[in-house]
Amino acid sequence: MSNQSLETIELELAILIRRLTTATADNRNLDRASYLLLRQLSDSGQVGVKTLARELQLDVSTVSRQAAALDQKKLVEKIKDPTDGRAFFYNITDYGQQELEIYRTARLTSIERLLHDWPDEDAESFGRLLKQFNQALRER
Amino acid sequence: MSNQSLETIELELAILIRRLTTATADNRNLDRASYLLLRQLSDSGQVGVKTLARELQLDVSTVSRQAAALDQKKLVEKIKDPTDGRAFFYNITDYGQQELEIYRTARLTSIERLLHDWPDEDAESFGRLLKQFNQALRER
DNA sequence: ATTTATGATTGTATAATACAACTATAACCC
DNA sequence: GGGTTATAGTTGTATTATACAATCATAAAT
Numbered sequence: 001m002s003n004q005s006l007e008t009i010e011l012e013l014a015i016l017i018r019r020l021t022t023a024t025a026d027n028r029n030l031d032r033a034s035y036l037l038l039r040q041l042s043d044s045g046q047v048g049v050k051t052l053a054r055e056l057q058l059d060v061s062t063v064s065r066q067a068a069a070l071d072q073k074k075l076v077e078k079i080k081d082p083t084d085g086r087a088f089f090y091n092i093t094d095y096g097q098q099e100l101e102i103y104r105t106a107r108l109t110s111i112e113r114l115l116h117d118w119p120d121e122d123a124e125s126f127g128r129l130l131k132q133f134n135q136a137l138r139e140r
Numbered sequence: 141m142s143n144q145s146l147e148t149i150e151l152e153l154a155i156l157i158r159r160l161t162t163a164t165a166d167n168r169n170l171d172r173a174s175y176l177l178l179r180q181l182s183d184s185g186q187v188g189v190k191t192l193a194r195e196l197q198l199d200v201s202t203v204s205r206q207a208a209a210l211d212q213k214k215l216v217e218k219i220k221d222p223t224d225g226r227a228f229f230y231n232i233t234d235y236g237q238q239e240l241e242i243y244r245t246a247r248l249t250s251i252e253r254l255l256h257d258w259p260d261e262d263a264e265s266f267g268r269l270l271k272q273f274n275q276a277l278r279e280r
Numbered sequence: 281a282t283t284t285a286t287g288a289t290t291g292t293a294t295a296a297t298a299c300a301a302c303t304a305t306a307a308c309c310c
Numbered sequence: 311g312g313g314t315t316a317t318a319g320t321t322g323t324a325t326t327a328t329a330c331a332a333t334c335a336t337a338a339a340t
Binding site: 125 | 141142144145146147148149150151152153154155156157158159160161162172173175176179196197198244247248251252254255256258260262263264265266267268269270271272273274276277278280
């Protein structure tokens with residue numbers, strides 16, 4: 001790999017992270033953390049914080065708080081596991097599903113606006129490479 | 141642009157941000173914020189917080205605190221502007237320059253490790269697209 | 281010379297996270 | 311079946327990065 005490519009990736013990643021971390025402050029609806037958690041629940045539903053934490057690669061305490069916040073807002077419901085007195089399931093509610101869609105659509109739109117003049121090929125590559133990079137991070 | 145690409149970018153960006161935001165906790169030397177500030181100073185040296193804030197697209201108060209932290213650690217020095225009693229210049233110190241290099245090299249190495257099995261072509265594209273994306277964000 | 285603008289700092293708030301301590305329940309084991 | 315250990319989850323505390331608002335000191339403008 002060329003050193004130039006490496007240096008570009010290094011710098012641009014640092015910039016990207018800061019830029020997008022900051023941008024979160026805008027959102028009045030769902031923050032990034034809740035969004036990913038809700039998404040995960042929408043996909044793998046009926047799981048507890050431990051499983052969620054593993055799937056999201058977060059500390060259990062973090063997920064516990066985030067899930068409690070979602071529960072508070074009625075976006076998910078917390079159900080006692082009938083077979084294990086310590087455990088709970090979280091389930092996305094219909095309202096949560098709706099909110100998730102709304103938020104996701106808004107995100108898609110805003111990204112589309114950013115990329116409106118990109119060649120299809122670039123958008124395709126960018127998606128593929130981001131995914132590949134995340135995979136590398138996950139396996140680290 | 142295909143909807144599929146858009147959806148991939150949307151999701152993978154959200155994941156990436158979280159993954160890399162978290163990873164910061166590891167670093168015992170320079171955190172990401174200081175790093176970018178120090179880098180900027182290394183490049184555009186002899187500027188005050190206002191200019192830095194504009195260049196980095198951050199709030200002045202944020203930069204003020206970060207710069208004070210760097211000053212505290214002797215990575216930069218704060219010099220009174222002789223022509224304007226309100227203003228200051230920041231200057232990276234030799235020590236700061238050294239630390240910057242050390243940190244940057246460490247970052248490069250760790251990214252290189254992540255990408256060791258990527259085709260050169262992918263690394264090149266990834267860098268280019270990240271840069272392009274940051275540019276789009278900047279112009280937003 | 282008074283008012284207004286500007287560079288910088290400080291107070292306060294928020295979001296996202298981790299680690300450590302704790303609680304309650306289950307599982308294990310002899 | 312009672313004591314020990316493991317596990318699911320929550321809560322306390324700390325840290326990092328950020329923004330906005332208030333403030334201070336000095337400069338610029340009228």
